[in-house]
Structure formats: C-alpha cells, structure tokens
Amino acid sequence: MFLRSLSGVPRCVSGAALRLEFAQPSIVRRAWSRAISYTFHLLASDARIRGGFSNLILRDIHNSPWKTTINLKFRSLLNLNCKTVLNLECISPVALPLIKKKLQQLDFSNTASCARGPCSGLALAIPPPEGIPLYCFTISSETKRRAFTCARLNCFPTAVLSGRYSRVPIANRTCSCNDTALETMEHVMLFCPNWTDERSRFLTPLVNKFHLPIQPWIVSLFLQDSDCWITEMTANFLLSVMKRKAALTSSLTPQLQSIRRTTERSSK
Numbered sequence: 001m002f003l004r005s006l007s008g009v010p011r012c013v014s015g016a017a018l019r020l021e022f023a024q025p026s027i028v029r030r031a032w033s034r035a036i037s038y039t040f041h042l043l044a045s046d047a048r049i050r051g052g053f054s055n056l057i058l059r060d061i062h063n064s065p066w067k068t069t070i071n072l073k074f075r076s077l078l079n080l081n082c083k084t085v086l087n088l089e090c091i092s093p094v095a096l097p098l099i100k101k102k103l104q105q106l107d108f109s110n111t112a113s114c115a116r117g118p119c120s121g122l123a124l125a126i127p128p129p130e131g132i133p134l135y136c137f138t139i140s141s142e143t144k145r146r147a148f149t150c151a152r153l154n155c156f157p158t159a160v161l162s163g164r165y166s167r168v169p170i171a172n173r174t175c176s177c178n179d180t181a182l183e184t185m186e187h188v189m190l191f192c193p194n195w196t197d198e199r200s201r202f203l204t205p206l207v208n209k210f211h212l213p214i215q216p217w218i219v220s221l222f223l224q225d226s227d228c229w230i231t232e233m234t235a236n237f238l239l240s241v242m243k244r245k246a247a248l249t250s251s252l253t254p255q256l257q258s259i260r261r262t263t264e265r266s267s268k
Helices: 002-007 015-021 027-045 053-058 065-077 095-114 142-152 159-166 185-191 193-210 217-223 228-267
Strands: none
Touching (some): 002 015, 027 095
16 A cells, blocks of 8 residues: 555556565565564574573473474475474574575565566566666656656556556557557557657657667666666656646546537437
8 A cells, every 4th residue: 555655556556566666575575584583583592591492482382383384484495395304493593694585586476476467567578676666766756756657567547557447348448549559558658649749859869879679679678767867768758748648638528528418418
C-alpha cells in the first residue's frame, strides 16, 4: 500500500512488481532475516554466558516446532540434503552474510516470478534495479517521476490500460490515431502521430545522438534509467503526453455525457 500510494500507480500493478521496481524485500524475507540474525545472536552468546542460551533452548521441555523450522531453513539456504547432520552451534558467524545473500537471491527469484504480468517492467524487458532506482533521486518533480514510473511498469494511461479495466478485447484497444494500431507503450513513444511535437522535442535528440533505429526495443533503452539525460528527456516526453491526454479527456467528457444521454433517450 505504501509503495502504491508513493508511486501513484493504478491497482493493476501487483505488489510484487512494485517491490521489484523499488528493490524492496518481501515481508517473508524480512521475517526470515530477523529470525536468522536472532538465531546467530543466541549462538554467539554461548561464548559469553556459561551454558549458553542455545543449550537452554535445547533442554526446554516445550517441544517448539520452531527449532525444526529454523533447522530446515538453514538446510535449504546451505544446500544440505536431509541425510547431512546439521549442528547449528557449528555454523560460523562469518557465514551470516552468505546466508543472507542466499536469502536475498531466493526472494528476488520469487518476486520476479510473481511479477510477470502485463503491468510490470518485465513486460517491457526492463531489467530490475539492484537498489532504489536512480530516477527516484534525479527526477525532482513528483508528477514527472510518476509519469516515468507508470511507463516503466507498463501502466501508462493508454487504450490498452483502460481496456483492462473495462474488459475491452485486446484487438479493440486501438489508438485514436488509427483504428488498427494498438495503443501500446511502444506506439505512444515511437509511432503515434498525435505526439509528434513532443517526440521531436524530447526523444528525437536521443535517437539522433545515439544513432538508434526506430524499433520497439529502444523503448526499453529509454526507460532503463541507465543515463540521467536519457531519463530526464524521456520523463519530459511522458509528462507532456500525460498532460495532453488528461486535457483532451476532460474536454471530451461533456460531449461523451451528452451522447450517452441522447442514446438513452432514443433507446426509450
């Protein structure tokens, strides 16, 4: 909920896609990280306290299933089979960073598998960032940052997006410029004649400087956030398009309502 309200993206973007976009761990990973750190804290206390905490836990008459659970978790993180004897007291504290790294890799893999939907950076072949995205710091304008985030997560306001909410068939989610062209992110950024002026101001300089072909794959390049100048120019284009789209929609709304009322009267 926090990431969704912070980024301003619609509900079609899953929580996994948001965590992947902002490189945030899942609740499961946070819980296991704390549990593993606490277990190592108990084991390390054996050297300072006579008898140690771990010995007291093992001698506890209450047979807690947590001991088995933490043991199985260590086995999976250390890639040990069920026949290998694992003594937690023998695990060196030096192994803690390696175990947490393994936990991070597993969490990333699980999050990426859950984030493979239409509203995700993976849908546009954008590699997930290893940390908080750079554009969160380089783009100072909140509205511009939101436009860039929506484009990266493939939830930019287009006919394809609105069709997901209104259950319009994919073949009918066409752009207003052409009855046959789907209004995808690639179409908006590269081909749609409605945004020729914005494209000439912000994206054409990028194409000319880097000698890029007008192919759909360069959309991923523009949205990768690998260069501050490319990110800034792309965000400017997206914000300009988003503002014009909002203005056109608001101006057409009274006309659409009038047409709807006329249709309802005629049907009666």
